[in-house]
Amino acid sequence: MVPRFWRKIKYRYDVVGSHCENCGSHYYPKREICPRCRRRGKLRDERFPDEGIILSYTVVNGKIIAMIGLNNGAKTLAEVCADKVEIGMKVKKAFRRYGEDGEAGIIYYGTKFVPSG
Amino acid sequence: MKVAVIGVGCTEFGELWDKSFRSIFLEAGIEALNDCGLEGKEIGAIYVGNMSGGKFIDQEHIAALIADHAGLAEFGIPAVRVENADASGGSAFRQAYMAVASGMHEVVIAAGIEKVTDSVDPMGILSTSVDQEWERFVGANLPALYAIIARLYMHKFGTTEEDLARIAVKNHKNAVHNPKAQFRKEIKIEDVLSSEFVAEPLKVLDCAPLSDGASAVILANENTARKLCDTPVFIEACTQASDYLALQCRRDLLTMRAVSKASRDAYRIAKIDPEQIGVAEVHDSFTIAELLAYEDLGFAKKGEGAKLIREGEVEIGGKIPINPSGGLKACGHAVGATGIRQIVELVLQLRGEAGKRQVDAEKALALNVGGTGATAVVTILSR
Amino acid sequence: MIGIVSYGTYIPKYRIKVEEIARIWGEDPEAIKSGLGVKEKSVPDLDEDTATMAVEAGREALSRAEILPEKIGAVFVGSESHPYAVKPTATIVGEALGIGNGYFCADLEFACKAATAGMQFCFAMVKAGMIDYGMSIGSDTAQAKPGDALEYTAGAGAAAIVIGKDPIAEIEATVSYTSDTPDFWRRDLQPYPSHGGRFTGAPAYFRHVTSAAKKLMEICGYSEKDFDYAVFHQPNAKFPARVANMLGFKEENIAQGMLVRAIGNTYSASSLLGLCGILDIAKPDQRVLLVSFGSGAGSDAFAIRVTDKILEYPRNAKVWDKANNGVYLDYALYLKHRRMIK
Numbered sequence: 001m002v003p004r005f006w007r008k009i010k011y012r013y014d015v016v017g018s019h020c021e022n023c024g025s026h027y028y029p030k031r032e033i034c035p036r037c038r039r040r041g042k043l044r045d046e047r048f049p050d051e052g053i054i055l056s057y058t059v060v061n062g063k064i065i066a067m068i069g070l071n072n073g074a075k076t077l078a079e080v081c082a083d084k085v086e087i088g089m090k091v092k093k094a095f096r097r098y099g100e101d102g103e104a105g106i107i108y109y110g111t112k113f114v115p116s117g
Numbered sequence: 118m119k120v121a122v123i124g125v126g127c128t129e130f131g132e133l134w135d136k137s138f139r140s141i142f143l144e145a146g147i148e149a150l151n152d153c154g155l156e157g158k159e160i161g162a163i164y165v166g167n168m169s170g171g172k173f174i175d176q177e178h179i180a181a182l183i184a185d186h187a188g189l190a191e192f193g194i195p196a197v198r199v200e201n202a203d204a205s206g207g208s209a210f211r212q213a214y215m216a217v218a219s220g221m222h223e224v225v226i227a228a229g230i231e232k233v234t235d236s237v238d239p240m241g242i243l244s245t246s247v248d249q250e251w252e253r254f255v256g257a258n259l260p261a262l263y264a265i266i267a268r269l270y271m272h273k274f275g276t277t278e279e280d281l282a283r284i285a286v287k288n289h290k291n292a293v294h295n296p297k298a299q300f301r302k303e304i305k306i307e308d309v310l311s312s313e314f315v316a317e318p319l320k321v322l323d324c325a326p327l328s329d330g331a332s333a334v335i336l337a338n339e340n341t342a343r344k345l346c347d348t349p350v351f352i353e354a355c356t357q358a359s360d361y362l363a364l365q366c367r368r369d370l371l372t373m374r375a376v377s378k379a380s381r382d383a384y385r386i387a388k389i390d391p392e393q394i395g396v397a398e399v400h401d402s403f404t405i406a407e408l409l410a411y412e413d414l415g416f417a418k419k420g421e422g423a424k425l426i427r428e429g430e431v432e433i434g435g436k437i438p439i440n441p442s443g444g445l446k447a448c449g450h451a452v453g454a455t456g457i458r459q460i461v462e463l464v465l466q467l468r469g470e471a472g473k474r475q476v477d478a479e480k481a482l483a484l485n486v487g488g489t490g491a492t493a494v495v496t497i498l499s500r
Numbered sequence: 501m502i503g504i505v506s507y508g509t510y511i512p513k514y515r516i517k518v519e520e521i522a523r524i525w526g527e528d529p530e531a532i533k534s535g536l537g538v539k540e541k542s543v544p545d546l547d548e549d550t551a552t553m554a555v556e557a558g559r560e561a562l563s564r565a566e567i568l569p570e571k572i573g574a575v576f577v578g579s580e581s582h583p584y585a586v587k588p589t590a591t592i593v594g595e596a597l598g599i600g601n602g603y604f605c606a607d608l609e610f611a612c613k614a615a616t617a618g619m620q621f622c623f624a625m626v627k628a629g630m631i632d633y634g635m636s637i638g639s640d641t642a643q644a645k646p647g648d649a650l651e652y653t654a655g656a657g658a659a660a661i662v663i664g665k666d667p668i669a670e671i672e673a674t675v676s677y678t679s680d681t682p683d684f685w686r687r688d689l690q691p692y693p694s695h696g697g698r699f700t701g702a703p704a705y706f707r708h709v710t711s712a713a714k715k716l717m718e719i720c721g722y723s724e725k726d727f728d729y730a731v732f733h734q735p736n737a738k739f740p741a742r743v744a745n746m747l748g749f750k751e752e753n754i755a756q757g758m759l760v761r762a763i764g765n766t767y768s769a770s771s772l773l774g775l776c777g778i779l780d781i782a783k784p785d786q787r788v789l790l791v792s793f794g795s796g797a798g799s800d801a802f803a804i805r806v807t808d809k810i811l812e813y814p815r816n817a818k819v820w821d822k823a824n825n826g827v828y829l830d831y832a833l834y835l836k837h838r839r840m841i842k
Contacts, residue, residue: 013555029250058261058317075366
């Protein structure tokens with residue numbers, strides 16, 4: 001799993017997604033091909049906005065997992081670090097641990113969100 | 118070329134502790150062959166829907182295994198496993214349909230099988246159907262994603278947890294009369310509402326169980342069907358569509374576009390409207406999934422699905438009975454077997470052999486969904 | 501002119517009170533509070549560690565000065581709680597900040613003074629023309645054995661300092677005072693540090709801090725009167741107050757930097773969080789004395805003069821606001837947060 005995680009570090013440590021210079025769409029996660037423009041698309045990596053709002057969420061295994069609508073129209077699924085959340089709540093990104101590969105394995109860091117007040 | 122289903126077989130669905138992967142497949146296959154009086158060597162090809170033999174029982178190459186243990190190795194019949202998460206059965210059925218419709222084969226078997234209880238974490242394995250890198254990584258499993266859909270749906274349309282509970286209650290009620298069902302026991306709305314959360318707002322009784330089970334159907338072209346069978350059930354359409362795998366990539370979280378596309382195509386091919394469907398088996402892996410199916414299959418407008426359940430229209434005896442078998446919720450969800458099990462139920466219904474759960478219908482529809490809706494298979498059958 | 505061009509801080513939101521820890525061990529909380537001058541300490545969230553806090557502090561530092569990440573030429577992370585024994589924290593920070601691949605980088609360890617050593621490296625590299633900007637981060641989720649006296653103070657936090665030209669606070673001079681003094685240590689593969697009790701005082705903390713401070717003042721020709729503020733490493737609230745007194749400083753010179761009183765000892769971040777607390781309110785031409793201390797042992801001293809540039813530099817949210825906003829944990833949750841129970 002190490003190479004599989006490592007390959008996506010840039011896109012997990014920060015919300016880096018794809019921007020299509022042809023149609024202006026933003027995609028997260030990163031895409032190789034713009035589904036609107038396909039061969040005519042021009043996708044570039046772009047650092048997405050720090051803030052967004054909670055579109056929907058669930059609580060599973062004691063964690064809040066939310067669909068977050070970023071300010072550029074893209075959506076991202078992430079854990080939210082808060083005691084309580086609601087639809088429409090403003091959040092901003094935070095760098096946190098998602099897990100680890102056992103006591104001796106690597107640590108999986110990534111982007112979570114926290115209330116932005 | 119018209120294609121018919123001429124034989125059906127299905128094991129009991131549930132926690133089949135004393136039965137193996139190999140034995141449940143045989144049970145369903147033999148029942149299907151007996152149903153139409155075939156010996157076995159007439160079979161031109163075998164299509165097996167199976168989501169994850171590799172993860173559930175550490176066995177790949179299961180199509181050949183099945184042909185072998187079905188005693189068909191001597192005939193060298195080609196066998197293929199078809200995988201589309203929990204739409205594997207529906208997809209296998211579609212491959213079988215195309216094989217006969219194209220004239221390549223006269224008679225084929227479409228089967229589905231999953232043996233989940235030999236594994237430690239069946240829900241974890243089922244959740245490999247969602248995007249591992251961008252959904253599972255952040256802690257979302259399959260119930261969590263459906264829960265996110267359910268929360269947004271309720272927020273937008275004012276539908277309640279009680280409405281969702283009614284779907285589970287209806288399916289349990291139907292399953293009482295299905296001898297193959299896992300839960301032949303009625304439940305009350307309060308039972309659903311007071312059951313533990315799996316992923317808020319979805320509770321244990323909003324979720325289909327993960328079950329062991331196998332099912333098989335025999336397909337034949339029209340000539341052969343009429344020769345072998347007095348009650349052929351014809352396939353009017355069998356369509357499939359795909360959508361973005363990860364929920365976050367979809368523009369509208371509240372519409373399963375694959376379902377609406379596959380069903381629109383199916384209605385067009387069958388030259389019918391949704392109103393003409395007399396019975397449907399839909400993919401209620403979660404209660405919210407059945408609610409979305411009412412709308413995306415065209416039985417209700419978007420946001421108005423809950424009316425059908427509140428007003429009893431989807432019960433046996435209602436305008437459009439849904440999941441008379443008990444559905445995935447109460448009959449059980451044997452993953453790769455489910456899509457075929459739905460066809461078995463509808464064939465029994467159209468033949469008038471469904472016993473106490475019999476509905477009166479000329480045309481029937483099956484909807485089999487993979488994961489959170491990235492695959493949908495719609496089949497329309499008629500007497 | 502070379503100095504601090506930006507800074508960022510991170511303090512996790514959880515706290516545990518001295519009373520709660522004392523309750524478990526049957527000790528008198530009032531005696532401990534008056535003995536250490538600490539009433540509570542910061543505790544990281546379950547999914548936080550030295551690397552995550554370092555990233556958050558680093559991000560704040562970059563965004564405040566609107567420095568493009570790729571302009572950062574060096575990243576050093578000082579800590580004694582690096583998540584990996586082997587594998588750098590600083591690469592995690594560099595990647596998360598989007599610095600690219602062409603930067604000087606290392607993890608540093610010198611007990612609680614590794615990050616001020618990192619500032620010296622950055623200062624020297626900027627001065628030598630090797631880099632335009634260098635970032636040194638002190639970040640720690642300090643370990644303490646349950647029941648040990650350290651448990652009352654071992655907190656968590658991070659501070660990131662960006663060094664470059666045209667600063668908001670000029671580094672006028674920096675010196676170090678170093679000796680081999682085993683006052684506090686953690687052997688390889690041991691989960692918790694050991695310490696020499698009262699030996700950590702006079703021969704270790706006081707000797708090194710005062711020697712470095714005096715050496716700096718001598719080089720610059722300054723006396724304590726030339727400094728508006730002084731900030732020292734803060735293992736508890738008593739040591740820095742006493743060392744301030746020894747050097748001739750008053751409470752009013754040190755109070756603004758004494759974050760230890762609110763969040764405990766944040767180890768590698770301790771003296772830097774104090775410095776940031778001072779920079780939050782400092783005015784042009786005010787001068788700050790910064791003296792860190794790392795067990796083992798050594799002190800780095802800095803004479804820092806605030807420039808006019810600080811007037812246009814955004815200084816919210818302030819360190820003290822972050823320190824004063826906490827959510828309290830009981831001892832069982834504290835153990836869970838420190839991953840002592842799983």
